[in-house]
Amino acid sequence: MEELYRTIEKKIKDAGYPRAISGEAVYGDICDQIEGKENGSYVLLSKFEDDIIFEYHITVMDEEFNLGVLTMRTPEGVFETDFDEE
Structure with missing residues (x-):
């Protein structure tokens, strides 16, 4: 899992x-957001910190x-990363 967390952190940076x-915090936030969701594609918003909104484009599958x-979205600007790109 540590490698996954580092990958998340690197893509964001x-x-x-x-x-x-924290890649672990982002991963945990995603898991919390998708808990109980049926299979499908979602756009989920999360107030990651007091002044930061994370917008996740997620496809949920069985496992x-x-x-x-x-x-x-931050006071410093809007930043975007595509996790499907290498």
């Missing part, structure tokens, strides 16, 4: 996100999920 970020695009 590479998008220009200016704040400290897993795919995070496509993550948009981070």
Whole structure:
């Protein structure tokens, strides 16, 4: 899991996100957001911090999920990363 967390952190930082970020916290937030959701595609908003909104574009499947695009709206600007791109 540590490698997954580092990958999440790297993708977010590479998008220009200016704040400290925890891949584990993002992963946990996603898991909380999709709990109980049926299979399908969703756009989910999360107030990640007091002044930050994360917008997740997620496909939920039986035993897993795919995070496509993550948009981070902050006072410093809007940052976006596509997790489907290498």
